Amino acid sequence: MSDFVIERVKTGIPGLDELIEGGFPRGDTILIAGRAGTGKSIMANQFLYKGATEYDEPGVLVTLEESPLLIKRNMMRFGMDLDALVKEKKLAIVDLSPSKEVTPMKIGEYPSFDLSGLEAIILNHVKKLGAKRVVIDTLAILAYKFRSRDILREEFFKLAASITRAGTTLILTSEIPAHHDGLGVFDIEAFLASGVIVLYNEMISETSRSRSIEILKLRGSKHSSRIHSMRITDEGIRVWPAEISSGA
């Protein structure tokens, strides 16, 4: 395929590919942003699960927040058995969550570090599995782990470039803090990614909320500029391309 033709990666989210010309551009960095409870992690994990089971694309999940046990349990609710994929070597879960007991307690930080360790850890799994999809869930937690945000911002760019260089598609999740207008705690999340998807779970009446999804940008693609309905079903996340949401 020509270098100038954009190859598409199926998202595994029913309805979403129709809004973005058939899938994410291969080798791009996509940001999934949203407030707590909007379904960011489910969407990212579904992308990995479907990639491994339906499109023969192994994946790597880097969890900085939730423990692997909780993630596996949550995804099992949708019939997605991540543990089975790990055993089949179609998925690697890199546990960098605070639940890890052997992690030493950080008592000091000097503004003279980089994230080359994270890069080495991720690329090691990418190589071993021949992974085509990588998810880092969630960027926000790094803002609480490290004080030197300027370094983190620069390092994110290097990290994303390094992971996607060989055509691996990278998904980053970012939690939008309450009462915040941006797309995450670093305020550079939108620049970092060539695609930005925002998930909403807005109150539409005193007794109900409505889930929706917006493709804020997707470089190199004609995408819907509307806000579409989205639901979390027993089979995971599903988007209704024809339904325009009034909730967001």
Added chain:
Amino acid sequence: MADDAEPKESPEGEDTEEDGPIEVVLFKSNSCAFCPRAEEVLRETLTDFGGGFFVLKVINVSENPEAAEEFGIFALPTTMIGGVSVTGIPEPDMIMKMILGAKVSSKRGASK
């Protein structure tokens, strides 16, 4: 510089013998610009304190990413002493504090 030693079994959860050497672990990588200076500072500081009391282990994450993953360490350089760590080029005072802390916990462990 070549690694001094391959990482051994996790020192976590094990009490160092009361008078045994204290293990100092430096995580570095080939591409990390700050790592050579961090290693230099560590070596100088440990020598000043009395080289015989310490064992410095250098883990090159580029060659051994599994070790960094095991300890959940991904920002480099990181220095780990007795269950606590510091990220970036450490100051000698900080290394001293960490060593004293490790010594106190090892004595507590020994007196249990």
